[in-house]
Amino acid sequence: MAENKVLLVDGMALLFRGYFANSYGGYIRKTKAGLPTNAVYGFVKYLLDACKTFNPSHVVCCWDMGSKTFRTDKFNDYKGNRPEAPADLIPQFDLVKEVVTGFGIPNIGVVGYEADDCIGTLSKQLSAHMEVFVLTGDHDMLQLVDERVKVVIMKKGPSNYAVYDADKLLEEKQLTAKQFIDLKGLIGDTSDNYPGVKGIGEKTATKLLVEYLSIEGILENLALLPKGVKAKIEAELEMLHLCRELATIHCGAPVACTPEQCLWQPDQAKIASMFEELEFNSLVKDVTRLIAVS
Structure with missing residues (x-):
């Protein structure tokens, strides 16, 4: 039997990538009621593709919880060059977490720390039980590479990943x-x-x-x-x-998740209903296929 593996998802990395990939030409995907969903739609596509590619037995999604962290306390200008989030992305911050919950995936974040710190902490905790794959676009995460931890960097285009273990990191x-x-x-x-x-x-x-x-x-x-x-x-x-x-990613953040809490057991009917509400009809087949092979 194949060893269990957990996919630790850098939520903001996927959400922002989803937003910009689905706002070309100024077109923003919205529901009939006018709710912007382009970033969430992109996020879901990336998440499903990663689950199809790496076939995890467990999944966790980590989030930043505001711009103030222990790093801004040390250096006031930390991330001070970041522009304000686009107006039509703001309502999608809460929406994407609802969607993640709908998938049966835990949302993890803690005020004062970044998603990176939560991912680093959970990678240490969960690597005691299974292989860890960190899904991100952020090369800072390469410092987490370990005997049981691989960092998956998303590249341009679907199903295009660079997977770093210690050998690949040293080689490249x-x-x-x-x-x-x-x-x-x-x-x-x-x-x-x-x-x-x-x-x-x-x-x-x-x-x-x-x-x-x-x-x-x-x-x-x-x-x-x-x-x-x-x-x-x-x-x-x-x-x-x-x-x-x-x-330095802080691997002692006050977060925890047991293997039992992040078991990947998607409920097809629940997800189909959620997608219908969000008008993501084109993604229902993707989920059906994914669950069939998971």
Whole structure:
């Protein structure tokens, strides 16, 4: 019998991707009553495709719970460059969680932490029981790769995934999962709006980490570095340590989920009724096919 596996879904990553994939040309999918559903429709398509591709026995969906977290307490500008959510996406934040509940999947999130932290925490808890697949579009999650944890990065197009285990991460990025945190400390993250060390790019940072293994190793060997690189790091030591802290997924968030709570047992009749209400008629066949092979 195949080992159980849990799919940990980065809800916001799927929802935003679903919104922009289904708002081209300014057209927004809505119900006859005028409720926007384009993001939820895209979310469901991505979720069903991932379930078909990876055939999980368990599924959990994790969410951000507001913009204020322990990271914004440490660095006020963290994610400060993010634009406001489009007006027709806002009502879909609650709607998508109702849909996830309708699938019988737990929604997990906690104020003060990001979805990443919830996923990191649950990956540690659930990997004791089964193989873990993290579904996301966010390369920050690569730091979670472990013997029992694979990170699935969604790429453009349906059923197009890059699945990272430790070997693939080393082969493609030349780094271990732990080194990936140090990489972000060095180069920062423009999408999360923290700077890293000014003037240090990914190529230089990767070379340093391959040679000296960690930020500590680099700092112990500053005298051996080219003068320009040494000067840049020395000028930004405080920011370097702060950015590594911001980049680190917190795997001790106050969340929990047992295997029994996230067993993937979709109720076909319930889902069909929910899809009828949302006018997702074209997706009913997809669910029927998925349940037949699950």
